[in-house]
Amino acid sequence: MYNMNSKTLYDKIWDSHCVKSNKNGFDLLYIDRHYIHEVTSPQAFEGLRISKRKPWRSSSNFAVPDHNIPTKDRDKGIADPISKIQVDTLEENCDNFDVNKFSMNHPDQGIVHIIGPEQGLTLPGMTIVCGDSHTSTHGAFGTLAFGIGTSEVEHVLATQCLIQKRSKTMLININGQLSNGITAKDLILYIIGKIGTAGGNGYSIEFGGAVIKALSMEGRMTICNMTIEAGARAGLIAVDGKTIEYLRNRNFTPSDTDFDKAVEHWKSLKSDENATFDKVVNIEGGDVQPMVTWGTSPEMVTDINGSIPLEAGKIYPSALQYMGLTPGTKIRDIKLDKIFIGSCTNSRIEDLRAAAEIVKNKRINKSIKLAMVVPGSGPIKRQAENEGLDEIFLSAGFEWRDPGCSMCLAMNADRLNPGERCASTSNRNFEGRQGQGGRTHLVSPAMAAAAAVAGHFTDIESA
């Protein structure tokens, strides 16, 4: 029976953070955690300076440079003078405004959405924002996390609050189970293929069902990370035992008695059984195949056994022209120039293990010009090295780099040249995303690794 008191997880977190409910539908929402990176923050700090304001609560803000920094020879500093100014500006702003930071050479530096959970800064039930759309990642921990623009960055710094309108809620149930070798990345690409890149506009999406329960925290982060690619600002997953175990003993998680008290709270962070959503979508886990995007939007996607749709020539002529592909071409026949394993979607230890598993005792194909692995953070890099994964990648012909956004958006030196085609574990295949004229195909780490060995897309099993 419908129960008026039943609440979705989204509404629970919203209600517990609502400072002031305005009649106009816009609420003043308290923000617990604010992540900052070098690209979207300088103008916000400048705004504070001009209006002579200070951060409301310094301990809530954590900054890290990740977008612009080099992924090799970091001891030599940043070669590009404009990138250097931006990273230096972040450093100065953090010092002047008393903001916590992980500097470029800090051993725990990494991509902002990787290090938040890894350090235990992302805690269930929090509201978390960052001037970055992939803030949705943190929703994997039962947090309400979403990306904001620079004006809002300044607003959060100055007031610890944001003026926001409650979104509609969508529940995506993934039932059954994933087939062998199918990953969270394949699943989220499949979902985006189903609901479209505008499918989630105006919604926050909660993911549930047996498949989500069975996923690791890493996999759940991959799902929530790409929720923004489905048009939804926030993705959410209920807290369970895996969430709690993941957070135990991290650098910033509460210790001892506080942890137990916190866990009591965290356990309540799920949608009530009778809660109603504005929209419910059901997906069969068993239907998901290894996925590959073929166009310039993540919704232009098919599976490894598929071909470029015949009707694509009519519907998406400019996407096909940009990608240099023709309708009917088999995905398996697409040859690659570069391989990128990294980004806040897929650069966690589990991703690196999955890729290493495929390339172990193999060599990348001669036709591949560059294959690179960019771990998401310092701790992930060290962990992988302890497990010998770096050796596996290096002897297969991959480059083993330092953590950062790298070729996910090519703001540093890592990029595609015009016309080059890349199998990438990142999240966006937009025109020019990985370098002007570059052609991106989004895949899972295992699929990227298999493509590196074969020189073209192939099933993980035949790699």
Add this chain to the structure above:
Amino acid sequence: MVKYKTFKGIVAPLDKNNIDTDAIIPKQYLKSISRTGFGVNLFDEWRYLDNGQPGQDHSKRKVNTDFILNKKPYNQSSILLAGENFGCGSSREHAAWAIKDFGINAIIAKSFADIFYNNCFKNGILPIALDEKDINTLLIECSKLKEFKMTINLINQVIIYNADDKIHFNIDPYQKNALLKGLDEIGQTLEDKDLIKSFEKNHKNEYPWFFK
């Protein structure tokens, strides 16, 4: 921020879905630490034939004369007309800054990506969502004339074209008011300073581990 006023302007049709923020302003320009000067790089990869770099002399670049915003009279446009999911992708407010800096005051589209939509209001840009039928009508009108102009009146929430054809649009009253008054949102929020402080105190009692 300046108060939003009724204006009349040239409409540039960009009949495409999913125009993303990477297309609106490519990443190399995000390295700037300033809020201004992005207009010359709006739609950079469509507007120019060479690979643009920050700090370049733009008058010396190879212009793509086929791109609509490079053609007269569209280089003077102040209204964009587009498809579905405009502004999808990254949260970069630089996209809104570039659009404003170019001289665009309003974007009419079938739908908008949420973060971009919000960013518009912070920068004096009015995003108008219309249904497919209205968008198609406007696209047809636009194709008939060499210079299609319309008046956008936010107060009455109406678009006026061809002298007296009208389309009404919806907008949230709060966001409408913010644009009309050119509100300083931070200043406004800080008027609730005491409310925030007392909320924070209770919040800290309840969830002390959020405050470590």
